[in-house]
Amino acid sequence: MSDERQQPSSASGPVEMLREVGRKLAQGEAGPLLVLLMVAAIWTFFQFQNDRFLSPGNLTNLMLQQAAVATISIGVVLILLLGEIDLSVGAVSGLCASVMAVLIVNRGVPPVLAVVAALGLGAVIGLFNGFMITRFRIPSFVVTLAGSLAWVGLQLYVLGQTGTINLGDGFVVGLTNTFFPPVLGWTVALLAIALTLGFALLGRAHRKAAGLEVGSMRGLAFRIAVIGAAFIAMVIVVNQDRGLPLAVVIVFVLALAFAYLTERTRFGRHMFAVGGNAEAARRAGIKIDNVRIVVFVLGSTLAAAGGVLAASRLMAVNQSSGSSDLLLMAIAGPVIAGTSLFGGRGTVWSALLGAVVIGSIANGMNLLAFASSVKFIVTGAVLITAVTIESVTRGRRNSGLIE
Amino acid sequence: MNATKPPTPTLLSLKSVSKAFGANQALTSVDFEVDAGEVVALVGDNGAGKSTLVKAIAGVQLCDTGSFFFRGEMVRISSPQDATSLGIATVYQDLALCDNLDVVANLYLGRELFANGAARAAYLIDETAMEQSALELLDSLAVTTIRDVRAHVGSLSGGQRQAVAIARSLLGEPSVVLLDEPTAALGVSQTEQVLELIHTLRERGLGVVVISHNLENVFAVADRIIVLRLGRRAATFDVRGVSREDVVSAITGAEFGVGASLHKENA
Numbered sequence: 001m002s003d004e005r006q007q008p009s010s011a012s013g014p015v016e017m018l019r020e021v022g023r024k025l026a027q028g029e030a031g032p033l034l035v036l037l038m039v040a041a042i043w044t045f046f047q048f049q050n051d052r053f054l055s056p057g058n059l060t061n062l063m064l065q066q067a068a069v070a071t072i073s074i075g076v077v078l079i080l081l082l083g084e085i086d087l088s089v090g091a092v093s094g095l096c097a098s099v100m101a102v103l104i105v106n107r108g109v110p111p112v113l114a115v116v117a118a119l120g121l122g123a124v125i126g127l128f129n130g131f132m133i134t135r136f137r138i139p140s141f142v143v144t145l146a147g148s149l150a151w152v153g154l155q156l157y158v159l160g161q162t163g164t165i166n167l168g169d170g171f172v173v174g175l176t177n178t179f180f181p182p183v184l185g186w187t188v189a190l191l192a193i194a195l196t197l198g199f200a201l202l203g204r205a206h207r208k209a210a211g212l213e214v215g216s217m218r219g220l221a222f223r224i225a226v227i228g229a230a231f232i233a234m235v236i237v238v239n240q241d242r243g244l245p246l247a248v249v250i251v252f253v254l255a256l257a258f259a260y261l262t263e264r265t266r267f268g269r270h271m272f273a274v275g276g277n278a279e280a281a282r283r284a285g286i287k288i289d290n291v292r293i294v295v296f297v298l299g300s301t302l303a304a305a306g307g308v309l310a311a312s313r314l315m316a317v318n319q320s321s322g323s324s325d326l327l328l329m330a331i332a333g334p335v336i337a338g339t340s341l342f343g344g345r346g347t348v349w350s351a352l353l354g355a356v357v358i359g360s361i362a363n364g365m366n367l368l369a370f371a372s373s374v375k376f377i378v379t380g381a382v383l384i385t386a387v388t389i390e391s392v393t394r395g396r397r398n399s400g401l402i403e
Numbered sequence: 404m405n406a407t408k409p410p411t412p413t414l415l416s417l418k419s420v421s422k423a424f425g426a427n428q429a430l431t432s433v434d435f436e437v438d439a440g441e442v443v444a445l446v447g448d449n450g451a452g453k454s455t456l457v458k459a460i461a462g463v464q465l466c467d468t469g470s471f472f473f474r475g476e477m478v479r480i481s482s483p484q485d486a487t488s489l490g491i492a493t494v495y496q497d498l499a500l501c502d503n504l505d506v507v508a509n510l511y512l513g514r515e516l517f518a519n520g521a522a523r524a525a526y527l528i529d530e531t532a533m534e535q536s537a538l539e540l541l542d543s544l545a546v547t548t549i550r551d552v553r554a555h556v557g558s559l560s561g562g563q564r565q566a567v568a569i570a571r572s573l574l575g576e577p578s579v580v581l582l583d584e585p586t587a588a589l590g591v592s593q594t595e596q597v598l599e600l601i602h603t604l605r606e607r608g609l610g611v612v613v614i615s616h617n618l619e620n621v622f623a624v625a626d627r628i629i630v631l632r633l634g635r636r637a638a639t640f641d642v643r644g645v646s647r648e649d650v651v652s653a654i655t656g657a658e659f660g661v662g663a664s665l666h667k668e669n670a
Contacts, residue, residue, distance in 0.1 A: 210531045212538075265526040266515045269504075273512055276503035283499045284513030344503035
């Protein structure tokens with residue numbers, strides 16, 4: 001975040017660096033760092049319990065399992081940034097996937113069109129949510145809670161008697177069952193690293209040319225090294241299994257697109273403003289109701305996309321598609337990874353990081369054959385801990401205890 | 404509405420402005436004027452009509468009767484946009500800042516700069532240009548307390564936040580700035596910084612209207628003091644020729660002159 005520029009000299013020694021890390025942790029702005037530590041701890045724990053946890057096969061499965069959740073979470077982040085909530089994303093994902101399956105299997109609609117229809121239905125539901133929230137000033141949690149019941153009912157109706165529809169077409173199933181050969185995996189990873197580095201250097205040069213402060217080259221090198229190492233490690237792992245999954249590429253492209261929207265565009269800036277101080281945003285001439293409506297449309301559309309990915313992974317939709325802990329995981333993930341429940345703070349990347357954290361816990365507990373009761377309790381405990389940390393650091397930030 | 408033009412074109416002047424809320428007459432035939440390069444303090448007790456008058460100038464709340472003149476031309480201010488397009492900027496007491504955004508983002512909120520060329524088509528915000536001109540703006544206002552324009556506004560002190568809010572109001576290149584209680588809830592040194600900033604505005608040739616309860620600050624910063632009492636303009640003072648007691652008497656409605664001279668003797 002912005003603070004990285006503020007302390008260009010802070011990397012001078014290990015002690016200062018540790019102190020800096022401590023300050024960021026206390027301020028609640030070390031989001032990604034804290035989460036990476038959390039992931040490392042979780043992985044170490046499960047690896048000691050079961051040495052298949054970190055196997056390429058299991059890690060690839062983890063990614064595939066979490067592709068749907070991460071996609072839904074991206075939409076949840078957008079809504080959380082406004083300080084709103086959407087409790088219907090699980091139900092919307094189930095309904096839209098069901099409509100898609102019915103169109104393909106029962107009506108013979110081409111799969112691509114059926115996917116587009118599912119996304120369109122998601123958009124319409126989002127429009128409805130946004131309209132109810134802005135026009136009638138109903139709190140978003142009420143609108144979406146009521147909505148989630150209705151969409152589940154509609155899902156049962158659409159699925160009809162049998163309740164389960166198996167998907168056999170190549171397109172939808174292929175979304176999570178396509179793997180790139182090793183060479184293509186490496187190409188994608190190296191291209192991603194090169195672009196990250198290129199844009200970072202370009203931005204730095206641009207600032208320097210404009211006479212503005214720039215961060216240390218070492219800091220930038222460190223960041224790129226971490227990102228690069230992560231990409232390379234991921235490609236090594238997936239190449240030992242079936243290869244880079246298409247679903248992972250889809251999720252990354254979505255995250256990149258929405259990270260761009262939120263952090264680089266005027267609309268994204270206005271989203272943060274609405275989430276930070278809606279009245280200030282209104283007085284600054286921002287049409288805050290339009291921002292809200294658009295974001296709810298995006299949120300529900302991404303939920304529909306997540307539903308399509310989940311159906312693809314399951315190769316079917318059924319009455320429980322999109323139900324139970326999907327909603328919880330999709331909201332808990334970004335919150336654990338540092339997106340505020342109170343609006344105005346967070347990043348799209350927290351959706352991905354959070355999906356990894358939650359997914360690792362769920363996957364590990366499955367591997368160890370934990371009882372459902374334990375799994376629910378653990379996931380709940382992780383969530384409440386994350387929210388407590390966020391709330392405490394937020395209070396400290398706002399009370400000016402930290403200069 | 405048939406008032407004649409004032410002889411010399413004052414920057415902004417109001418003639419016999421009245422406003423009633425039901426049976427409550429908030430403003431009764433009030434005149435008001437502020438000239439370029441002048442700081443006018445608007446003082447009065449609670450309910451004297453200060454806020455109503457400022458809201459009328461800012462276009463937030465329309466008055467019932469009265470006329471507005473801007474540089475001698477009769478104008479209508481029936482919306483905040485009207486006021487803004489005339490060059491009247493208002494900084495409200497709550498400042499309307501987004502704590503979660505940095506100084507640059509707050510300064511440019513709602514009027515972000517776009518990059519050119521291909522980046523323009525991608526709706527890319529030009530952060531570099533915004534940061535550059537933010538630094539220039541703060542420099543030109545001699546605001547030295549904000550060291551990092553990428554710091555979140557939530558982490559700034561009250562004085563720094565006030566400076567950000569005032570600086571933001573200047574981005575539209577206004578000629579009149581209305582400041583609502585700019586020093587309320589500020590400590591001594593921060594108040595000092597804000598008062599200095601107000602002096603800078605005056606040196607730039609802006610007409611500045613300051614609403615304040617704090618007479619000490621009013622005397623430190625204003626050229627003229629306009630006193631409202633019970634919805635009427637009770638008195639106008641040149642700061643150089645008046646004592647604090649005179650102003651207090653005008654605010655409270657105590658007997659003119661007598662009370663003031665008594666207090667003077669005590670002092």
